[in-house]
Amino acid sequence: MVAYSFKAMFAPQVSALTKRQTVRADRKRHARPGEAVQLFQGMRTRHCVKLVNPDPICIRVRPIAIVTTWLLEEFIASIVIDGRPLHRDEIEAFAVADGFAVEHVGDCRMKQIGRAGSARWNMGAFWNAEHGEGLFDGQLIEWEPA
Structure with a gap:
């Protein structure tokens, strides 16, 4: 089992299972499809708190590449998942799924004014x-409720 x-800022979304994915750097071992994740x-x-009970199940792990730059107004130049570049609209949808919707970040320091x-x-x-x-x-790890 992988934790x-x-x-x-992401805890309420993970607990509510509205955030069902995470982007992580490569490491020795990530979750595998069919395996429970903590x-x-x-x-x-x-102050450690377990966010979901019972443990969700990993459904997919895919390579991801994210390119950011200060030269673009929205910072993200590209996102490529499993070799497929995301279109502009898909990048916005991906960011929402990953927990960055304005209504979810609250008073987070990343919230853009205006x-x-x-x-x-x-x-x-x-x-x-x-x-x-x-x-x-890195890797995009996705899960669903047990």
């Missing part, structure tokens, strides 16, 4: 802040 930890907030801290509704902007700002500008290669 994933989420920032507090989802936490604050893992390895005394551009309500741009999940792509929120995701791009988050990725630039967390991972820096440029190419991110």
